[in-house]
Amino acid sequence: MKKAVIILSGGLDSTTCMGIAAEAGYSLYPLTFDYGQRHRIELLNAQKVADHYCVGDKLxxxxxxxxxxxxxxxxxxxxxxxxxxxxxxGNGYTEGKMMLDVNEDIPVTYVPGRNLLFLSIATSYAEAIGAEAIYIGVNALDYSGYPDCRPDFIDKVNEVITLATKVGVQGGSIRIQTPLIHMTKADIIREGLRLEVPYALTTSCYNGGTKACGECDSCVLRLRGFAEADAVDPIIYL
Ligand SMILES: [Zn+2]
Incomplete structure (x- = not known):
C-alpha cells in the first residue's frame, strides 16, 4: 500500500488532509511537531485525530x-x-484587520522557518519509510500572510527534495501534496464534511485551552469558514 506522511497539527486544515489522503488510498503516517507552541492541546488533538483514523500507534x-x-x-x-x-x-463577522508586523504584512504569529523545518524533517521520514507523498495543509487564500504557505515555496521545496534525496536521484520521487492550497476555508470545510473529517477533535485557536476564544485570527477564519459553508462548528467556544 502506498504511504503518505501527513504533517498533523491537530488543527482543521491538517486534519482535512488526513481525510483527503485516506480517500486517495494512502496508508497514513502522521507526523506531529512539538515546537514549543504555547499550548499542549494541539498535540493532544493530533493524537485523537490519528486515533480516529486508526493510526494512533503510528503517530x-x-x-x-x-x-x-x-x-x-x-x-x-x-x-x-x-x-x-x-x-x-450579529449574523456575520466584521472584517477585522489583522495585527501585522510593523513594516511587513506578515503577522506576528508567523514562526520563523517553521514549514521549511517541518518539510525537511518530513522528507527525511518519508524517504526512510518509502513514502511517496507528504501532505501539508498550507493554504494560500485564507491564510494569514505567511511566506511559507505560498505555492512558489512548495514548488521550490519539491525541487530541493528531488536534488537532495537518494530516491530523487534514482528517478523516484517524494512529492509534497497541498490539496488545500487554493481552497477557501469554506471549501476546505465542505470537503472535510464530505469526507466525514472529525472536526470535533480539532482546534484552531492560537490561545489554546479546552474552549476556543473565538477572537484570534485563526478562530475568526474558522468561524467564518463554517458560516460560509452553512455548517455548524462542533467545537466549544468561550
Ligand atoms: Zn482563538
Missing part, C-alpha cells in the same frame, strides 16, 4: 524545543501577544 511526535528558544513569534514567545480580529457581530 510520530518530533520535538523541536529550539524554536521556543529562538522565539520571534507570538506562538512561541510569551513576550509577543497573540493578535485578534474583531469579534463576531
Amino acid at each position: 510520530k511526535l518530533i520535538t523541536l524545543p529550539f524554536l521556543r528558544d529562538f522565539g520571534g513569534s507570538a506562538l512561541t514567545d510569551d513576550q509577543i501577544a497573540v493578535p485578534h480580529m474583531d469579534a463576531p457581530q
Whole structure:
C-alpha cells in the first residue's frame, strides 16, 4: 500500500488532509511537531485525530524545543501577544484587520522557518519509510500572510527534495501534496464534511485551552469558514 506522511497539527486544515489522503488510498503516517507552541492541546488533538483514523500507534511526535528558544513569534514567545480580529457581530463577522508586523504584512504569529523545518524533517521520514507523498495543509487564500504557505515555496521545496534525496536521484520521487492550497476555508470545510473529517477533535485557536476564544485570527477564519459553508462548528467556544 502506498504511504503518505501527513504533517498533523491537530488543527482543521491538517486534519482535512488526513481525510483527503485516506480517500486517495494512502496508508497514513502522521507526523506531529512539538515546537514549543504555547499550548499542549494541539498535540493532544493530533493524537485523537490519528486515533480516529486508526493510526494512533503510528503517530510520530518530533520535538523541536529550539524554536521556543529562538522565539520571534507570538506562538512561541510569551513576550509577543497573540493578535485578534474583531469579534463576531450579529449574523456575520466584521472584517477585522489583522495585527501585522510593523513594516511587513506578515503577522506576528508567523514562526520563523517553521514549514521549511517541518518539510525537511518530513522528507527525511518519508524517504526512510518509502513514502511517496507528504501532505501539508498550507493554504494560500485564507491564510494569514505567511511566506511559507505560498505555492512558489512548495514548488521550490519539491525541487530541493528531488536534488537532495537518494530516491530523487534514482528517478523516484517524494512529492509534497497541498490539496488545500487554493481552497477557501469554506471549501476546505465542505470537503472535510464530505469526507466525514472529525472536526470535533480539532482546534484552531492560537490561545489554546479546552474552549476556543473565538477572537484570534485563526478562530475568526474558522468561524467564518463554517458560516460560509452553512455548517455548524462542533467545537466549544468561550
Ligand atoms: Zn482563538
